[in-house]
Amino acid sequence: MNMTLRWYGPGYDTVTLEQIRQIPGVTGVVTTLMGKQPGEVWTKEEIRELKSVVEASGLEIAAIESVNISDDIKIGTEKREEHIKNYIETLDNLGSEGINIVCYNFMPVFDWTRTDLARPRKDGSTVLAYDQAIVDQIVPTRMRESMEKMCKGFVMPGWEPERLAKLEALFDAYKDIDSEKLFDNLVYFLEAISEVCEKHNIKMGIHPDDPAWPIFGLPRIVTNKENIERLLKAVDKPHNGITLCTGSLGSNPKNDIPAIIKAAAGRIPFAHVRNLKYNHEGDFEEAAHLSSDGSMDMYAVLEALYETGFNGIIRPDHGRMIWGEEAMPGYGLYDRALGACYLNGVWEALEKNAEKR
Numbered sequence: 001m002n003m004t005l006r007w008y009g010p011g012y013d014t015v016t017l018e019q020i021r022q023i024p025g026v027t028g029v030v031t032t033l034m035g036k037q038p039g040e041v042w043t044k045e046e047i048r049e050l051k052s053v054v055e056a057s058g059l060e061i062a063a064i065e066s067v068n069i070s071d072d073i074k075i076g077t078e079k080r081e082e083h084i085k086n087y088i089e090t091l092d093n094l095g096s097e098g099i100n101i102v103c104y105n106f107m108p109v110f111d112w113t114r115t116d117l118a119r120p121r122k123d124g125s126t127v128l129a130y131d132q133a134i135v136d137q138i139v140p141t142r143m144r145e146s147m148e149k150m151c152k153g154f155v156m157p158g159w160e161p162e163r164l165a166k167l168e169a170l171f172d173a174y175k176d177i178d179s180e181k182l183f184d185n186l187v188y189f190l191e192a193i194s195e196v197c198e199k200h201n202i203k204m205g206i207h208p209d210d211p212a213w214p215i216f217g218l219p220r221i222v223t224n225k226e227n228i229e230r231l232l233k234a235v236d237k238p239h240n241g242i243t244l245c246t247g248s249l250g251s252n253p254k255n256d257i258p259a260i261i262k263a264a265a266g267r268i269p270f271a272h273v274r275n276l277k278y279n280h281e282g283d284f285e286e287a288a289h290l291s292s293d294g295s296m297d298m299y300a301v302l303e304a305l306y307e308t309g310f311n312g313i314i315r316p317d318h319g320r321m322i323w324g325e326e327a328m329p330g331y332g333l334y335d336r337a338l339g340a341c342y343l344n345g346v347w348e349a350l351e352k353n354a355e356k357r
């Protein structure tokens, strides 16, 4: 297991590589080229530049999160072939630079969704939260202003200004796409990139939909054990894996995360491990990583990863905003650093217990 932290790159992140380097047990970052639009090629030069910035700090690029998939690929428009060709070229360039874990998602329009990026908690911190009752009252095409306000000037992945500017057109483009069509387009994409993934041993980890149910009438297809198993079987090749995100799958309390880990064993190159707290149906908020702070059994999650021989990368996920830090919501330094230490501690205990057996 390799513990990492997400880092958004120069100019986008308030957290520095030097700070990340000082979190004990963290050896790498998960990063991206933030300015890239989905469908564009990432050149070798751009990748090398990013790599040299990271490596100069003593860290390594452990994975890319994300090389985003264009809506043309998700919808299957006539631009799809060109975008897939560019995606293959990007993977070839990443693979040639020794980067071979890539996270992506296939969520229409929004990527992850929250209704509050700074909900106050009793401990004085703020966290990201979701309330279905609020979502039910929103006219999605008119969300731009409120989403921009919540971002407080930060460019949030999945909520990029370019995306928010064209919400109406995007909703229109998806009007004939149901979950089966979306699934077929995902399978088409995964087949098309097989060869380049095989060439460089690239593992693609699809990020589950967050929250794990359809919202705004848009289909969502990576939400539970059944549809994950279906996807892994549909393209039964090593490159087709999942990013096991406990917070996203865990947004639905019916999802048994250890059971999902067991079902996807061997096909999990990357894990996002975080806790959340269920308030009432459809309302949850994020929590500190340790089990006692939220509703999830984090020990059981790590135990399932350990026992299924997980040897990929882990990162702590969204943290609380604590100690007066001002950072991108969910992605400050302090609580994620606490999360990394906690996860590493549990992992050490799992390893030592196994040695004793």
Ligand code: DNO
Pocket (backbone or CB within 6 Å): 065, 066, 103, 104, 105, 111, 112, 157, 158, 207, 330
């Ligand atoms: C949110 C993230 C997602 C994730 C993408 C992967 O904080 O977990 O934006 O990076 O869905 O493509």
